[in-house]
Amino acid sequence: xxxxxxxxxxxxxxxxxxxxxxxxxxxxxxxxxxxxxxxxxxxxxxxxxxxxxxxxxxxxxxxxxxxxxxxxxxxxxxxxxxxxxxxxxxxxxxxxxxxxxxxxxxx
Numbered sequence: 001x002x003x004x005x006x007x008x009x010x011x012x013x014x015x016x017x018x019x020x021x022x023x024x025x026x027x028x029x030x031x032x033x034x035x036x037x038x039x040x041x042x043x044x045x046x047x048x049x050x051x052x053x054x055x056x057x058x059x060x061x062x063x064x065x066x067x068x069x070x071x072x073x074x075x076x077x078x079x080x081x082x083x084x085x086x087x088x089x090x091x092x093x094x095x096x097x098x099x100x101x102x103x104x105x106x107x
Contacts, residue, residue, distance in 0.1 A: 002033050002101040004090045009107045011053075011083055012068035013040060013090075019100040029100045032093055037065045040086040044069050053079055 002017045015037050019029035041058045044067055048056040053069035060067075071079035087103070094103035 001099075002030070004033070004087075004094070004101065004103045005106055006083070006087045006090070006104070007106045008080070008083070010068065011071060011079055012066070013037075013083065013087065015065040016063065018063050019097070021097065021100045029093060029097050033090065033101060036086050036089045036093075037067065040067050040083065041065075043082045043086070047071075047075070047079060047082070 002015065002019050005014045006012070015033065019027050019033065021027050021029045037060060041060055044053065044056050044058055047053045048069065051072070052075040053071050055068075055070045057066055057068040059065060069079065087105075090101070090103045094101045
């Protein structure tokens with residue numbers, strides 16, 4: 001089971017586990033979740049380079065990922081929009097495949 005937690009207040013996403021819905025390397029649910037994680041990580045790195053966020057944390061490991069940043073005040077809404085957009089994808093996966101992925105929003 002993949003467990004995705006999104007802390008809106010902290011612009012933080014934690015992803016843990018594996019879907020186990022197919023053979024390793026051919027698991028489409030894991031591939032979808034991985035794509036969303038890499039998309040968010042790439043955006044956080046880009047926003048850090050542009051000076052929109054501070055203290056970026058991008059830690060992507062197999063079955064364990066943490067993506068977080070601190071938006072600068074004037075960019076908070078834009079950064080939140082990036083996180084929310086990606087998390088819509090996690091929510092959609094969880095709704096379609098609840099036996100393989102769980103998504104929750106915290107604080």
